[in-house]
Amino acid sequence: MKNWLRKHPQVRTIRVAAADLNGQARGKRIPTRFADKVVEDGTRFPMSVLNLDIWGEDIDDSPLVFESGDADGILHPTERGFLPMPWLDAPSALLPIWMFHEDGRPYGGDPRHALRAVVDRYKSRGLTPVCAVELEFFLIDDSGRKLQVPLSPRSGKRRKAAETLSIRALDQFDEFFTDLYDACEEMDIPADTAISEAGLGQFEINLMHCDDALRAADDAWLFKMLVKGLARRHGFAASFMAKPYEDYPGSGLHTHFSVLDKNGNNVFDDGGPQGTAIMRHAVAGCMNAMAGCALVFAPHANSFDRMVPGAHAPTGISWAYENRTSSIRIPSGSHKARRIEHRVSGGDVNPYLMLAAVLGAAMNGIEDGAEPPAPITGNAYAAELPQIPGDWKSAIDAFENSEEVKRIFAPEMVRNFILTKRQELHYMQELTPQEQVEIYLDTV
Numbered sequence: 001m002k003n004w005l006r007k008h009p010q011v012r013t014i015r016v017a018a019a020d021l022n023g024q025a026r027g028k029r030i031p032t033r034f035a036d037k038v039v040e041d042g043t044r045f046p047m048s049v050l051n052l053d054i055w056g057e058d059i060d061d062s063p064l065v066f067e068s069g070d071a072d073g074i075l076h077p078t079e080r081g082f083l084p085m086p087w088l089d090a091p092s093a094l095l096p097i098w099m100f101h102e103d104g105r106p107y108g109g110d111p112r113h114a115l116r117a118v119v120d121r122y123k124s125r126g127l128t129p130v131c132a133v134e135l136e137f138f139l140i141d142d143s144g145r146k147l148q149v150p151l152s153p154r155s156g157k158r159r160k161a162a163e164t165l166s167i168r169a170l171d172q173f174d175e176f177f178t179d180l181y182d183a184c185e186e187m188d189i190p191a192d193t194a195i196s197e198a199g200l201g202q203f204e205i206n207l208m209h210c211d212d213a214l215r216a217a218d219d220a221w222l223f224k225m226l227v228k229g230l231a232r233r234h235g236f237a238a239s240f241m242a243k244p245y246e247d248y249p250g251s252g253l254h255t256h257f258s259v260l261d262k263n264g265n266n267v268f269d270d271g272g273p274q275g276t277a278i279m280r281h282a283v284a285g286c287m288n289a290m291a292g293c294a295l296v297f298a299p300h301a302n303s304f305d306r307m308v309p310g311a312h313a314p315t316g317i318s319w320a321y322e323n324r325t326s327s328i329r330i331p332s333g334s335h336k337a338r339r340i341e342h343r344v345s346g347g348d349v350n351p352y353l354m355l356a357a358v359l360g361a362a363m364n365g366i367e368d369g370a371e372p373p374a375p376i377t378g379n380a381y382a383a384e385l386p387q388i389p390g391d392w393k394s395a396i397d398a399f400e401n402s403e404e405v406k407r408i409f410a411p412e413m414v415r416n417f418i419l420t421k422r423q424e425l426h427y428m429q430e431l432t433p434q435e436q437v438e439i440y441l442d443t444v
Contacts, residue, residue, distance in 0.1 A: 001039045001082055001095075002035075008082075008091070010091040011091045012092070013093075014030050014031075014032055014035050014082070015030075016077075016097050018075055019221055019352055020050045021050065021350060021416060023352075023444070024052070027043075042076040042077075046073070048062060050073075050107070051420060052420075053420055053423050054439060054440075054443055059420055060423060075097040076100060077097055078214075082095050083188070083222065084186045086226070086230065087225075087226060087230045087232070087233055098113060108411070109416045114353060114409055114410065115217055115353075115359075118213075118356045118408065119213050119359070130260060130339075131256070132207060132256045133254065134254040135204065135205055135206075135240070135347060136199075136253065136347050137238050138200070138202050138251065139237070140237045141237070150173075150236040153175060153176075166196045170196055176234045179230060183226055183230060189223050190219060191208075197251075199245060199248040199250070207220065211260065217351040220351035221352065228442065239440070240346075240444055241300075241302055241437070242303045242305065243302055243305035246305070249312040250313060251348075252306075253346060253349055253354065254341055254342065254343050255342045255345065255358050256342075259362075267279075269338045279330075282365050284365040284371055284372040285368070286340070286365065287317050287372055288365065289405065291389060292399055293404070294389045294399070296350075296356075296357040297349060298344075298345075298388075299348065300440060302348070302440050304395075307388065310381050313343075314388065315381065315387060315390070316381070317387065318380050321375055323380070324343070325380035326376055326380045327380070340362070344388065347444075356409065360408030361404060364404055396418060400414070400418050
């Protein structure tokens with residue numbers, strides 16, 4: 001890690017940052033000449049910092065604050081090391097960190113450790129999950145009271161219409177996307193295909209599959225940070241909030257995953273289109289935990305505006321082959337790439353918690369040998385299906401009472417997440433919809 005800074009002498013400051021429960025980067029700005037100390041000894045800040053609400057406030061009844069004396073955790077660099085920060089004017093570097101107890105134990109309230117614990121369950125069986133994510137986001141002109149599509153840098157006009165798979169829409173913001181792909185190269189984020197989506201100024205970029213789930217979550221977390229920062233350099237906002245426009249679809253964060261055995265074989269591949277028994281067990285696990293994990297997939301007040309029937313976001317719990325109305329989709333294509341697509345999450349999720357929930361639920365099903373119901377055909381919205389919680393309070397209650405959730409997440413994580421979301425629910429009810437949008441636009 002030290003060699004990276006020596007190879008980039010123009011970098012004058014670093015940021016050390018960890019993801020809190022909402023996926024917000026929390027950390028410090030440090031002059032480069034003191035970076036060696038952070039690399040060698042880590043840095044410290046209160047454990048409660050990873051358990052702030054969406055406004056960055058302490059959780060009122062959290063035992064991490066006054067009850068424990070607001071004790072420190074110690075944070076060490078992740079294996080990712082230093083990364084450039086191309087959205088800033090001054091040459092700067094980001095050092096991702098994660099939290100431990102003084103005695104070296106992982107801190108159970110750190111979202112990255114939640115995912116690590118799930119990956120360890122796979123490792124104990126000689127298995128490795130392979131993950132890829134598709135991230136949707138909006139480019140937004142938020143300079144006035146009403147959100148709207150930014151002016152096209154090419155024509156100076158606003159195109160106030162859906163632009164599904166429009167090359168013209170991509171070309172209008174070509175300078176932004178060119179800079180974005182260059183920045184992804186600098187940060188070693190595997191950005192692949194970009195498309196325009198059905199919302200106003202909405203786009204999707206796929207990140208390539210990765211056989212390291214922690215790195216896949218790192219990539220998604222860093223990508224969200226990069227997109228939002230770089231958009232501001234271009235004079236507009238970028239947001240991963242679930243539903244900025246009432247009359248258009250919201251943004252999802254779809255996850256594709258398969259599982260390799262110790263010999264590198266895809267355990268979902270049966271040589272044909274159906275997939276193996278292990279794949280069905282994983283599907284069943286995902287379905288069984290879906291209601292309980294809805295709070296992870298839809299963590300904010302605005303999240304549930306996206307999850308309405310017929311709006312390209314799942315509302316029922318189902319699975320199907322090559323069917324985008326279902327919550328779990330088995331894509332077609334080569335049997336060697338047989339995989340599961342989990343389609344519930346909004347773009348506003350914490351990627352670490354989301355992948356922990358998806359992969360942890362799948363492992364629950366694999367461990368139990370669970371069997372799913374028959375796959376559906378046709379329109380899932382028109383079928384009578386068990387429903388994903390449709391409002392924030394119901395999702396909080398389901399998370400708190402779910403036995404599947406308790407198998408995936410550490411007790412400290414479950415407690416902290418519930419306390420955080422109950423506090424946010426209380427204070428969000430005091431705000432107008434416009435005030436809520438203003439909070440979520442830049443934060444999530």
